[in-house]
Amino acid sequence: MIYEKSVIPIIESKYTLFTATEKKIADYFLQCDPGMDISIQNVAEELYVSQASISRFAKKCGFVGFREFIFAFLDSVRVKKPNANMITQNVFNTYQDLLNKAYSIxxxxxxxxxxxxxxxxxxxxxxxxxxxxxxxxxxxxxxxxxxxxxxxxxxxxxxxxxxxxxxxxxxxxxxxxxxxxxxxxxxxxxxxxxxxxxxxxxxxxxxxxxxxxxxxxxxxxxxxxxxxxxxxxxxxxxxxxxxxxxxxxxxDSVIKSAILEDTVTTLNKKEDDKRFYLSRQDRFR
Missing domain, CATH: 3.40.50.10490 (Glucose-6-phosphate isomerase like protein; domain 1)
Structure with missing residues (x-):
């Protein structure tokens, strides 16, 4: 499985740090249809915000400017989820989404x-x-x-x-x-x-x-x-x-591996002692 950075989880992770105007812009991109016209001019007019505010939003998300942001955004939303009708498939798809989000942030x-x-x-x-x-x-x-x-x-x-x-x-x-x-x-x-x-x-x-x-x-x-x-x-x-x-x-992987091995050996010895004790009890019944 190859993981790619996605813009959506980046927006979500920084949401509480945004100003009121930036949250308005964030909500737009979290909910918008990728088939819409999402040029900086159209977004500014639709949200009644300045193009400068949109550029600052893009930079706050870690991009050089809006052009780089929108390219990454469109690349993110092009990924289509497979159809999932079964409960099992839904769970696996959700875990995959979560792994992608984690990798992105x-x-x-x-x-x-x-x-x-x-x-x-x-x-x-x-x-x-x-x-x-x-x-x-x-x-x-x-x-x-x-x-x-x-x-x-x-x-x-x-x-x-x-x-x-x-x-x-x-x-x-x-x-x-x-x-x-x-x-x-x-x-x-x-x-x-x-x-x-x-x-x-x-x-x-x-x-x-x-x-x-x-x-x-x-x-x-x-x-x-x-x-x-x-x-x-x-x-x-x-x-x-x-x-x-x-x-x-x-x-210090060698030292830590040795400690872990000793720990596991000690725990296994505890189980061996327990089995020995139980066998002795059975013998005297």
């Missing part, structure tokens, strides 16, 4: 910065609630096996109390799909005020978050997918977490 330089923050941390506290809590628990389960000192918290009271116990060298990694979970934001602000590093995985970027978060990792949103309700909401976060994990274990 991922910032590889940011992934590297996040990994360096984890490597330089004395301890990591992963937090999340609800569906996002599964991502926090999964992070602990995977990273602890390769030697990272990490705990996960999913309870509201414990998340808030953690702000009191933050120590030098701690890094808070928070997960919130909505970006509005108050307990999570409370801990992130507290960590920032105490001079601790923090990383926020969310699908709702905003300028305000950058004021107290060292890294805001934007994950794919399910909101604009036709069958987004078929996908587990934590999946986009787990996808990006896989990228972070892959880069993390690539650093």
């Amino acid at each position: 991922i910032d590889n330089d940011q992934i590297q910065r996040v990994v360096r923050m984890l490597v330089n941390s004395k301890k990591v506290i992963a937090v999340g609630k609800g569906s996002s809590g599964y991502a926090a628990s999964e992070m602990e389960s995977r990273f602890v096996r390769v030697g990272l000192d990490i705990d996960s918290l999913t309870d509201s009271d414990r998340i808030r109390m953690q702000s009191v116990f933050l120590k030098d060298g701690d890094t808070v990694v928070a997960f919130s799909i909505s970006g509005k979970t108050e307990d999570i934001l409370f801990l992130l602000r507290s960590a920032h005020d105490r001079g601790k590093k923090n990383i926020f995985f969310t699908s709702a970027d905003s300028q305000a978050l950058h004021e107290f978060c060292d890294e805001v990792v934007v994950v794919s949103s399910l909101e604009y997918l036709e069958n987004g309700n078929l996908i587990s909401p934590q999946f986009p976060m787990l996808l990006v977490l896989d990228l972070v994990y892959s880069e993390y274990i690539n650093i």
Whole structure:
């Protein structure tokens, strides 16, 4: 499977950062029929905005100007979805759409910065609630096996109390799909005020978050997918977490592979001991 950058998820990921006029332009491109006349003159007249506003919008999306933006936009919407009448096909198509969205908005330089923050941390506290809590628990389960000192918290009271116990060298990694979970934001602000590093995985970027978060990792949103309700909401976060994990274990890979092997061996030994104990019980019945 070959993935290509798409304009649509770029617009979606930056939506909360747009001005009111730019949101008007964004809505137009998120909903417009690609068969329409979408020259800069026609769009300006239809939306009652200036051509300069449209050019600024295109640049805010990461393009040199409107010409480059519209070329990429038309290239994106030319891709046709296969007809899908079966429920199974709908689910697979939705996952494919989500993977394409994730590929379009991922910032590889940011992934590297996040990994360096984890490597330089004395301890990591992963937090999340609800569906996002599964991502926090999964992070602990995977990273602890390769030697990272990490705990996960999913309870509201414990998340808030953690702000009191933050120590030098701690890094808070928070997960919130909505970006509005108050307990999570409370801990992130507290960590920032105490001079601790923090990383926020969310699908709702905003300028305000950058004021107290060292890294805001934007994950794919399910909101604009036709069958987004078929996908587990934590999946986009787990996808990006896989990228972070892959880069993390690539650093000192020999040492981390040895730690992982020892961890697996220890866990397997536990199962062997359990089977031995049960067999002894059966023998004396």
